Amino acid sequence: MSELAVTxxxxxxxxxxxxxxxxxxxxxxxxxxxxEDAQRVRAWREQNHAMRxxxxxxxxxxxxxxxxxxxxxHRIRPLLRYAAAAGLLMFxxxxxxxxxxxxxxxxxxxxxxxxxxxxxHIVYSPQVRHPVEVGADQEAHLxxxxxxxxxxxxxxxxxxxxxxxxxxxxxxxxxxxxxxxxMFQDGSGQRLxxxxxxxxxxxxxxxxxxxxxxxxxFYWIDGRFGYAxxxxxxxxxxxxxAKVVYQQxxx
Amino acid sequence: MDGRDRDFVxxxxxxxxxxxxxxxxxxxxxxxxxxxxxxALVKFHLWQPGSDLRAWMFxxxxxxxxxxxxxxxxxxxxxxxxxxxxxxxRATQNDRLEVRDLQIALSRVPExxxxxxxxxxxxxxxxxxxxxxxxxxxxxxxxRLSRARDRLRTLLAGGGTHSALKVVK
Numbered sequence: 178m179s180e181l182a183v184t185x186x187x188x189x190x191x192x193x194x195x196x197x198x199x200x201x202x203x204x205x206x207x208x209x210x211x212x213e214d215a216q217r218v219r220a221w222r223e224q225n226h227a228m229r230x231x232x233x234x235x236x237x238x239x240x241x242x243x244x245x246x247x248x249x250x251h252r253i254r255p256l257l258r259y260a261a262a263a264g265l266l267m268f269x270x271x272x273x274x275x276x277x278x279x280x281x282x283x284x285x286x287x288x289x290x291x292x293x294x295x296x297x298h299i300v301y302s303p304q305v306r307h308p309v310e311v312g313a314d315q316e317a318h319l320x321x322x323x324x325x326x327x328x329x330x331x332x333x334x335x336x337x338x339x340x341x342x343x344x345x346x347x348x349x350x351x352x353x354x355x356x357x358x359x360m361f362q363d364g365s366g367q368r369l370x371x372x373x374x375x376x377x378x379x380x381x382x383x384x385x386x387x388x389x390x391x392x393x394x395f396y397w398i399d400g401r402f403g404y405a406x407x408x409x410x411x412x413x414x415x416x417x418x419a420k421v422v423y424q425q426x427x428x
Numbered sequence: 429m430d431g432r433d434r435d436f437v438x439x440x441x442x443x444x445x446x447x448x449x450x451x452x453x454x455x456x457x458x459x460x461x462x463x464x465x466x467x468a469l470v471k472f473h474l475w476q477p478g479s480d481l482r483a484w485m486f487x488x489x490x491x492x493x494x495x496x497x498x499x500x501x502x503x504x505x506x507x508x509x510x511x512x513x514x515x516x517x518r519a520t521q522n523d524r525l526e527v528r529d530l531q532i533a534l535s536r537v538p539e540x541x542x543x544x545x546x547x548x549x550x551x552x553x554x555x556x557x558x559x560x561x562x563x564x565x566x567x568x569x570x571x572r573l574s575r576a577r578d579r580l581r582t583l584l585a586g587g588g589t590h591s592a593l594k595v596v597k
Contacts, residue, residue, distance in 0.1 A: 185570070185574055186570045189548075189570065189573055189574065189577070190555070193548055193549070193552070193555075195554055195555065217577075217578075217581070220577075220581045220584075220585070221577045221581070224545075224549060224577060224580055224581070224584075225549040225550075227530050228449065228530070228534075228545075228546070228549050228550045229549075229550060231449075231530055231531065232445050232448055232449045232550055233445065235441070235444050235445040235448045236441045236442065236444075236445050237441075238441075238444070240440065240444075
């Protein structure tokens with residue numbers, strides 16, 4: 178049997194699927210007879226697979242706000258709209274329409290805000306023993322404490338008329354500082370969370386809706402705070418509650 | 429103009445994947461993507477219509493990355509590229525190719541080799557494309573690829589992920 182000369186470069190091209198078919202077959206035959214090279218080739222191929230397994234999930238990740246908040250915001254603005262249209266942005270569909278109304282940085286930041294609120298809901302609402310740091314039995318203390326943390330006087334909405342009672346609250350780190358997180362629960366154990374941060378900048382926005390991993394979020398900015406109300410409930414049910422929250426916090 | 433933006437955006441996820449693998453760190457990777465996008469937008473008039481936009485954007489990312497690496501050279505341990513620098517390491521308890529192992533092993537492949545390995549293995553570029561992105565001859569691509577793969581194999585097979593050297597994250 179004549180020995181086929183196979184170069185190192187061809188072994189790599191074999192692994193990377195870059196050999197012409199005829200040559201691929203020859204290299205395969207060579208490898209069948211050369212265990213050591215075959216082993217290297219197997220290891221290289223496994224490296225390729227492992228790298229893709231490890232990093233391919235990045236392709237599906239939502240773009241963080243700051244990637245699209247460059248110093249050249251005016252140039253990026255149209256880009257963002259396409260990113261939103263392509264579903265690349267978190268809550269892409271939602272981002273698409275409100276980008277027209279607000280500065281890019283602000284909008285993306287707000288979208289990221291809703292995203293963080295959804296994550297906080299996902300993390301804390303299923304907790305059985307420690308859903309909150311401070312329970313509703315110490316409501317006055319809870320509110321005073323979180324107000325102190327945020328440096329502004331907070332109010333907790335009373336949602337009893339809608340069937341939701343306060344469970345309690347906790348302090349969370351947000352991307353711009355402290356966040357107050359309140360949890361409510363109805364008779365069936367359905368939980369809603371209200372995520373409140375500073376930095377409304379005196380602005381007001383309409384309610385915006387987003388969904389992430391089955392969690393619905395209504396979020397808005399009003400005066401000194403940004404709010405996000407999250408729950409694994411219908412959009413209409415959440416809106417019903419959001420309206421009451423809004424009315425109570427902004428008499 | 430519109431077409432450009434649409435095309436730009438299409439490449440962002442892949443730029444991010446590559447950046448993540450290259451830097452091993454989310455924050456640094458996103459900085460790299462951000463800087464790359466900015467520079468691509470500023471230099472867009474230099475792009476030749478009809479040529480491969482993906483390759484062009486990866487070239488920009490490569491240049492930005494190299495500049496960052498140079499700027500941070502003193503803070504990086506990942507530039508070690510001499511086998512002899514690595515002390516002999518004991519196999520970890522687990523011989524499987526763990527995610528963390530791969531990440532750490534990758535961080536110990538010298539940058540210039542890692543770039544080739546990722547462009548080919550992860551990004552699935554041809555050797556010619558990788559050579560174009562990195563601005564090096566194809567022979568250099570092949571030799572770096574070969575060294576990167578053997579290095580990675582040694583690191584992974586030999587339990588080379590045991591943290592004998594501190595990996596700066």
